Amino acid sequence: MKIASWNVNSIRQRLDHVKTWIGVHQPDLLFLQELKAEEFPFSEFPDLTCIVKGQKTYNGVAILARHPVTLILNALPGDDDDAQARYLEVEYQGIHYINIYLPNGNPVGTEKYTYKLAWMDRLAARLKLLREGGIPFLVGGDFNIIPEDKDCFDPLVWQNDALFLPESRGKFRQLLNLGLTDAFRVFNQDAHQYTFWDYQAGAWQRDLGIRIDHFLLSPTLADKLIRCTIDRAPRGLEKASDHTPIIVEIA
DNA sequence: ATGGTTGGAAGCCAA
Numbered sequence: 001m002k003i004a005s006w007n008v009n010s011i012r013q014r015l016d017h018v019k020t021w022i023g024v025h026q027p028d029l030l031f032l033q034e035l036k037a038e039e040f041p042f043s044e045f046p047d048l049t050c051i052v053k054g055q056k057t058y059n060g061v062a063i064l065a066r067h068p069v070t071l072i073l074n075a076l077p078g079d080d081d082d083a084q085a086r087y088l089e090v091e092y093q094g095i096h097y098i099n100i101y102l103p104n105g106n107p108v109g110t111e112k113y114t115y116k117l118a119w120m121d122r123l124a125a126r127l128k129l130l131r132e133g134g135i136p137f138l139v140g141g142d143f144n145i146i147p148e149d150k151d152c153f154d155p156l157v158w159q160n161d162a163l164f165l166p167e168s169r170g171k172f173r174q175l176l177n178l179g180l181t182d183a184f185r186v187f188n189q190d191a192h193q194y195t196f197w198d199y200q201a202g203a204w205q206r207d208l209g210i211r212i213d214h215f216l217l218s219p220t221l222a223d224k225l226i227r228c229t230i231d232r233a234p235r236g237l238e239k240a241s242d243h244t245p246i247i248v249e250i251a
Numbered sequence: 252a253t254g255g256t257t258g259g260a261a262g263c264c265a266a
Contacts, residue, residue, distance in 0.1 A: 009266080010258055034266085036259065057259055058266095104266060112265095144266095198266090199256035242257075242266080 001250045003097065005031040005213055006234075007142040007196075007243035011060070012037060014241055015044060017234055021245065022048075025231075028066050029092075031099035033142045033243075035060030035085075055085035061099050061141070063088050072096060078122035086119070095221065096130060100141035105162030113162050116144070120171040124178065131178055131218065138250070139180075140215040142243065145172045147182065150191040151211035163212060181222035183215040183248045184230070195230055196243045204235055215248045224251040 004027040008014040011032065022030060022045075037060055040052040049065040053074045063069065069090040076087040086101040100123065105116030123139075130137050146164045149155045158164040176182065184193070194209025203209065215228060226249040235244040 013258070034258095057264090106266080201255050203256095239257095 001029070002027045002247060003029040003031070003138065003140065003215070003250070004245045004247045005033070005099070005140040005142070005215065006245040007033040007101070007213065007241060009034050009036070009241040009243065011035040011041065011062075013239065015041060017237060017239075017241070019044060021231075021234060022064070025245075025247065026066075027064075027247070029069070029097055030064040031088075031097075031140050032062040032064065033060075033099070033101035035062060051088055051090055053085040053088055055083075059085045059101055061085060061088050061101050063090055063097065063099050065090070065092070067092055069097070076100075076119065076122050077126055079118070082119075094136065096135055096137040098137060098139040098141075100139060100143065102141065102143045102145065104144045105168065108160065108162050108165065116162060117167060117171060120168075120175075124171070124174050127175065127178055127180070135218075136220045137218045138215060138221055138248070139175075140213075140246075140248070142212060143172065143214050144212055145169060145214075146210050146212055147172055147214075151193070153192065153194075153208045153210070158210070163210065175216060179219050180216040181219075181225070183217055183222070183225055183228035184211075184246065186222075186225055187228055193230060195246055197235060199242050204240075213243060213246045215246065217248075217250075221250055225249075226251055 073089040103116040195213035197209040
């Protein structure tokens, strides 16, 4: 199984990039975040099963599948008043595949930050339930978390940011402490392995990025991990998203 | 300390 995740920052603006990338890489599942649209262009993907949670203007997630996956959840449990489209959970051959667009949380000190932390607690509760039920799962997407100092070009720049504060990173470690594996770090311990580069100040050209898109695997899936890589190529295209795809392969 | 960029919406917010 080849699963990829890509924050596309508007599906309308990135439609050609996405279609081309699928044609080259042929993923079994593609997780998309930040569709920024209520409607999804289903007719552009006639060969794929598209599971979509759209939202006008903001957020929006989709799972594009080459297989007949079953929708389990299209919202993260734990807050009935939360209307933001950030969570999709599907099942295929007994494994749950979870696509997340975790809240950014900036500016710190606002309700946006408390929403992020509460969202992470709700995610931990959901994953704990799956672990206790013995259900193997993969959770991937835009976590908006820089796990370690080496996952950004300069820790001093990020030290007061919602993506990097000890409280945020601590909640990310709580997810790992459920027994999950950060798939990318199994194979690559290098610094400067980024998935996002800001549009501003020539961040891409200067390679001033951050690693915030991740795949976490429950133990039985981690045992079958083949590889996990970041494909930097799409970030260099004209009219690129500010994120680039991360790909994981599982036997 | 400020400004730098992109997208979607509406005549600014979110990232």
